Amino acid sequence: MKEKLSPAQRAEKTLAALKARYPQPATHLMAHNAWELLVATVLAAQCTDARVNTITPELFRRWPGPAELAEASQEELEDVIHSAGFYHSKAKNLLGAARRVRDVFGNVVPQTLEELITLPGVARKTANVVLFGAFGINVGLAVDTHVKRISHRLGLTRQTDPVAVERDLMALFPQEEWGDVNHRMVWFGRDVCHARGPRCDACEMLPFCARREPPKTGEGGREGRSGSRKTVSPKGKSANRGKNA
Numbered sequence: 001m002k003e004k005l006s007p008a009q010r011a012e013k014t015l016a017a018l019k020a021r022y023p024q025p026a027t028h029l030m031a032h033n034a035w036e037l038l039v040a041t042v043l044a045a046q047c048t049d050a051r052v053n054t055i056t057p058e059l060f061r062r063w064p065g066p067a068e069l070a071e072a073s074q075e076e077l078e079d080v081i082h083s084a085g086f087y088h089s090k091a092k093n094l095l096g097a098a099r100r101v102r103d104v105f106g107n108v109v110p111q112t113l114e115e116l117i118t119l120p121g122v123a124r125k126t127a128n129v130v131l132f133g134a135f136g137i138n139v140g141l142a143v144d145t146h147v148k149r150i151s152h153r154l155g156l157t158r159q160t161d162p163v164a165v166e167r168d169l170m171a172l173f174p175q176e177e178w179g180d181v182n183h184r185m186v187w188f189g190r191d192v193c194h195a196r197g198p199r200c201d202a203c204e205m206l207p208f209c210a211r212r213e214p215p216k217t218g219e220g221g222r223e224g225r226s227g228s229r230k231t232v233s234p235k236g237k238s239a240n241r242g243k244n245a
């Protein structure tokens, strides 16, 4: 027998279950500072963390920060990031972001969402990831393909636009939890609530899950679909505390 719950009650139970399953959520993406996290997050659109981790050591060896990358050529950068896919647009965005961080922000990654989304290739999702992952700032809740799918299935939202989904989730979860809700849902999406064939028989949320499939369109927003969540800890160290992908 399903429990009939309000979205707020569902969110409370969801948070408790996710916290129990993932006491220390984090990711496998290697990043040691805000700039590296920003670059890695841009590269990870429609690419796996594991693949990005094979690319970034060479990228940061050649161009350690925005000032160095700003001097790179499109061709050189494309050559290094080729295996990430969509390398032409990713290279163009990364060069544009590096030049803007250098020229407008004094080589320092800005710490506001409003400033971050002025960088090429950075919209709300990436900005939220960088703000929480690098600085511990919760101003939004990054909605990627996992977060959107799981939120629909659990009955936490009926919205299709990622910004509207984010607004619903921000209203349901305490602000201090937003960054980790994202991390935990990403892990949960990889481990249990798969896009195809969710393991409902192994899921502690089955008693209250609405099991409502999300609409097919609009997934991922303008930054594209990213099945990855990457972060460094708020203290700036690379984090790798969660379960395997």
Ligand code: SF4
Binding pocket: 153, 154, 192, 193, 194, 198, 199, 200, 201, 203, 204, 205, 206, 209, 210, 211
């Ligand atoms: S019961 Fe199934 S659909 Fe619902 S959250 Fe668990 S795995 Fe996902």
